[in-house]
Amino acid sequence: MLSSKPMRPAEVSESQPPSVDKRWARRLLFWGAAAAVIALDQLTKALVRSGLARGESWPEPDWPVKIRYVTNTGAAFGILQDQTVFLVITAFIGLAAIYLYYRYPPFEHAIVPVAIGMMLGGAAGNLIDRVRLGRVTDFIDVGPWPAFNVADSCITVGIAVLLTGYVLLSPAPNRVAHDET
Numbered sequence: 394m395l396s397s398k399p400m401r402p403a404e405v406s407e408s409q410p411p412s413v414d415k416r417w418a419r420r421l422l423f424w425g426a427a428a429a430v431i432a433l434d435q436l437t438k439a440l441v442r443s444g445l446a447r448g449e450s451w452p453e454p455d456w457p458v459k460i461r462y463v464t465n466t467g468a469a470f471g472i473l474q475d476q477t478v479f480l481v482i483t484a485f486i487g488l489a490a491i492y493l494y495y496r497y498p499p500f501e502h503a504i505v506p507v508a509i510g511m512m513l514g515g516a517a518g519n520l521i522d523r524v525r526l527g528r529v530t531d532f533i534d535v536g537p538w539p540a541f542n543v544a545d546s547c548i549t550v551g552i553a554v555l556l557t558g559y560v561l562l563s564p565a566p567n568r569v570a571h572d573e574t
Contacts, residue, residue: 423507426511431514480523491513512552
């Protein structure tokens with residue numbers, strides 16, 4: 394028999410399976426990480442563009458780590474220069490692939506949606522530059538490596554966390570013992 398009494402919020406949440414809360418937490422971690430990376434990436438790039446002339450460094454050029462405003466019309470390490478349309482298309486494909494990786498993760502752990510969110514945010518941050526400006530703003534200059542930005546760092550860290558997590562946290566494959574006769 395149906396009750397005419399309205400359900401209280403506590404009664405509603407008790408009727409939901411616990412996996413609903415877990416899914417919401419996972420979504421919050423993923424989208425929160427992506428949004429935080431995009432915001433930090435775009436903020437730091439705007440500060441560099443407004444505070445330095447292109448090619449200018451801070452602090453002194455002989456420091457091992459410095460902020461140096463450079464732009465890149467290509468991909469990582471300067472490959473595919475001036476291929477903006479191709480890079481925008483591949484970035485959208487990459488965003489879709491990253492999202493699918495989030496939907497079907499290689500293993501379950503709270504760090505997975507954060508790492509994949511960092512990758513999505515990084516890819517989106519560089520895509521925003523490419524669409525808006527026709528080039529990506531890079532500014533972190535460390536030694537002999539090409540300059541990079543927050544988005545690049547987050548993509549790299551996200552990949553490193555996933556690889557490390559996969560090695561350390563994924564279940565070991567079942568090994569069938571072979572009888573020697």
